[in-house]
Amino acid sequence: MESQEFSRRQFISLTGMLGATFFAPPLKMAKAQTGKEASRLYQAKDYASLLGMQGFSEPLLKNHFSLYQGYVTNTNKLLESLGQMLKEGKANAPEFVELKRRLGWEFNGMRLHEYYFENLGGKRGIDRGGKLFQKLVESFGSFEAWERDFRATGSMRGIGWAILYQDVLSGQFINFWINEHDVGHPSGGMPILVMDVFEHAFMIDYGLRRADYIEAFFKNINWMEAEKRVLLHKG
Numbered sequence: 001m002e003s004q005e006f007s008r009r010q011f012i013s014l015t016g017m018l019g020a021t022f023f024a025p026p027l028k029m030a031k032a033q034t035g036k037e038a039s040r041l042y043q044a045k046d047y048a049s050l051l052g053m054q055g056f057s058e059p060l061l062k063n064h065f066s067l068y069q070g071y072v073t074n075t076n077k078l079l080e081s082l083g084q085m086l087k088e089g090k091a092n093a094p095e096f097v098e099l100k101r102r103l104g105w106e107f108n109g110m111r112l113h114e115y116y117f118e119n120l121g122g123k124r125g126i127d128r129g130g131k132l133f134q135k136l137v138e139s140f141g142s143f144e145a146w147e148r149d150f151r152a153t154g155s156m157r158g159i160g161w162a163i164l165y166q167d168v169l170s171g172q173f174i175n176f177w178i179n180e181h182d183v184g185h186p187s188g189g190m191p192i193l194v195m196d197v198f199e200h201a202f203m204i205d206y207g208l209r210r211a212d213y214i215e216a217f218f219k220n221i222n223w224m225e226a227e228k229r230v231l232l233h234k235g
């Protein structure tokens, strides 16, 4: 079955197309799985409720949803292929090694988009009496200082993510720049607020005006979702 095997041709295209999203269509494979295998596969979530959000056009969002679905598909394919190779005693093969390297990129491409879409669609500002607000003031001196730092992080040249992380061991809140999907994550960090600054996240609507996109992002932050993430930890 094409969906369960990783052919040499696919491997070549996988290792040769860094930065591109490939393997389509999404979701088909996950639905085709049964039993144990199906339980470890990821399912793309539906974020259609975000359509109509002010400052984000339908073509931009639909394009973005498709990209996200591609990451889910690829994560599943990689996990499947790696598992299969392990079973076949090919864990030292260059193919296994390269796919293993790729896993962090695809997995984070999937998961970060989920955090991003889920911290959008909000209708009100941050709760100034809540734990998140208090933590931002403790870590940055003021909410405004946090916001300046976060906007500056998201404005950096390059493609990637601006992420407010909670360092769950120290309790500190720090904004991080994540290059692409996989470089720069703090170990043991909980993503609290995630902003996509790949060009696909804004160019359809804003061209090179990233600051305008960041403005639109801020108008639509789902602060309740971000607050929920903080409460997952006691720190």
Ligand SMILES: [Fe+2]
Pocket (backbone or CB within 6 Å): 064, 067, 113, 196, 198, 200, 201
């Ligand atoms: Fe994206």
